[in-house]
Amino acid sequence: MDEQELRSRAWFGRKGKDGFIYRAWMKNQGIPDYEFQGKPVIGICNTWSELTPCNAHFRELAESVKRGILEAGGFPVEFPVMSLGETLMKPTAMLYRNLASMDVEESIRANPLDGVVLLCGCDKTTPSLVMGACSVNIPTIVVSGGPMLTGNHRGRQIGTSDVWRYHDDVRSGKIMEEELLTIEAAMCRSQGHCAVMGTASSMACMVESLGLSLPGNAAIPAADSRRKVLAQLSGLRIVRMVKEDLKLSDILTRQAFENAIMTNAAIGGSTNFVIHLLAIAGRIGVPLELKDFDPLSKNIPLIANLQPSGQYFMEDLFYAGGLPVVLKALDGILHRDAITVNGKTIGDNYSNAVGYNSNVITTVDAPFNTATGLxxxxxxxxxxxxxxxxxxxxxxxxxxxxxxxxxxxxxxxxxxxxxxxxxxxxxxxxxxxxxxxxxxxxxxxxxxxxxxxxxxxxxxxxxxxxxxxxxxxxxxxxxxxxxxxxxxxxxxxxxxxxxxxxxxxxxxxxxxxxxxxxxxxxxxxxxxxxxxxxxRGYVKxxxxxVQQAHMGADMDFLVGGSGSKVLRDSH
Incomplete structure (x- = not known):
């Protein structure tokens, strides 16, 4: 993309009063004039919040993204959007997924952004950010927050799936309520989202299998320094994506959605994957129906031995080689020519993947479980x-x-x-x-x-x-x-x-x-x-x-998108 074609030039490249206002007020943050001279402006859409514990480390992660953007010659600007904390929000975070997507969509469209990095982790933050970005359709890359380290209680590895087991143990009198205090401290022992293949991990796998993140994004633990490295590399890559004009609509093809569905079946991903993928497809304009999921899933066995369907945790998946090893095991089934955010095909991205633990990641021919994930x-x-x-x-x-x-x-x-x-x-x-x-x-x-x-x-x-x-x-x-x-x-x-x-x-x-x-x-x-x-209000x-579940539970007036053009030009 030529410098003059940058979307942000409609703000910072202007002459006269309008350009004066746009640049002058930004300069009160100590920004020198040369930052406005034709650099791609990259938004870092941050769902950091202390009310979203899964995403509470995102301030630090955003700094790594900024380093990559600066290294590539971009101009980073971080902005907040509504954050959805799965564990705390009442009556349910899902009620606000569509509201958060509106926040994301309008924040991106209304501001001088040429590309955007989506920082998301907790269950609903990933689909809401992707949905909102799809409705604008500018170059976009996703950086997930990563899973927390595996919990350990009295010599036994534990994760979020054990919450249901402990709850039943208390109800049946097997353990006392007081013991839960020591268990909960032992389970959530680091930053990051749920350590099992819950919805947050499924969403991280979804964006990687869709091609919206760099390879390996899904499984790197939040506490691992390599998560910051991936964030910096993502910042570096988004600037190049802007120059290549590689947009969401270029990546999110029908083949990409089919790859995500097949991957979700192989990993035993969350059933919530269905409702979120349908909503994303509706935003980007790819025809996808509930009935499409079954033929793509039914012949794919479970090859990732992860809780709640199996034994291990996301940390183990990372040590075993991460999602690229799972994708490689599906070679011959996936659409390997689907393009991804790094400009390479998904097949190129997993071609050199090496598996290190066959107990965690098996093969289609010798699966962990012949039952499919959906x-x-x-x-x-x-x-x-x-x-x-x-x-x-x-x-x-x-x-x-x-x-x-x-x-x-x-x-x-x-x-x-x-x-x-x-x-x-x-x-x-x-x-x-x-x-x-x-x-x-x-x-x-x-x-x-x-x-x-x-x-x-x-x-x-x-x-x-x-x-x-x-x-x-x-x-x-x-x-x-x-x-x-x-x-x-x-x-x-x-x-x-x-x-x-x-x-x-x-x-x-x-x-x-x-x-x-x-x-x-x-x-x-x-x-x-x-x-x-x-x-009254948003709930009314x-x-x-809101549409029915088989359509993705999006709002009927949000399906599709309005693109990146600002409706009216002020000043």
């Missing part, structure tokens, strides 16, 4: 689809019929799940309604409902659970999620009653309830949808405009 279901209980993670489920429940035990909302579930009066056994199917995008609102991670206390005491550790919500990528079990249309949208799911016979058949990809068309019609006539939780906007 399956898409259809049937009269989920007219527009639902998802399940077979690799983290119980084999004996993959084909199961049982009577529904229905909870109308999360409050109903909490009030009754551990009562002696609850009529439930290990063959029952737990059904949780009204936790979808509109119904909660925001589609919280409550789909992996806790096993009833009376069954835990009998030694039952898994049962079929179905909801229109999500579950944490760190979660596990035979859990059907993202039922669409959700209950609050008036789908068949809203009409399920306790005692209905539900059949889950994962091999045949079906989820059905034994209700006739006539009975459904009668129940629908009697159905009254729940009242929305609020009639979200409820009124």
């Amino acid at each position: 399956a898409i279901l259809g049937g009269n209980l989920c007219e527009q689809g639902a998802v399940i993670k077979p690799s983290a489920a119980s084999a004996h429940l993959m084909q199961h019929t049982g009577k529904a035990v229905v909870f109308e909302n999360i409050e109903d579930f909490k009030a009754r799940i551990d009562t002696d009066e609850l009529e439930v056994d290990e063959n029952s199917v737990l059904v949780l309604k009204n936790v979808g995008p509109k119904g909660y609102p925001g589609m919280p991670e409550v789909g992996n409902m806790g096993i009833p206390k009376k069954l835990l005491e009998k030694g039952i550790t898994d049962m079929v659970r179905i909801s229109d919500g999500r579950m944490s990528g760190t979660g596990f079990g035979t859990v059907v999620l993202h039922v669409s249309p959700e209950a609050a949208a008036g789908g068949n799911f809203a009409l399920i009653q306790t005692g209905d016979l539900i059949t889950l058949d994962v091999p045949n990809r079906t989820l059905n309830v034994a209700i006739s068309t006539e009975e459904f019609a009668e129940r629908k006539r009697q159905y009254t949808p729940p009242e929305p939780v609020t009639n 906007l979200y409820i009124d405009h």
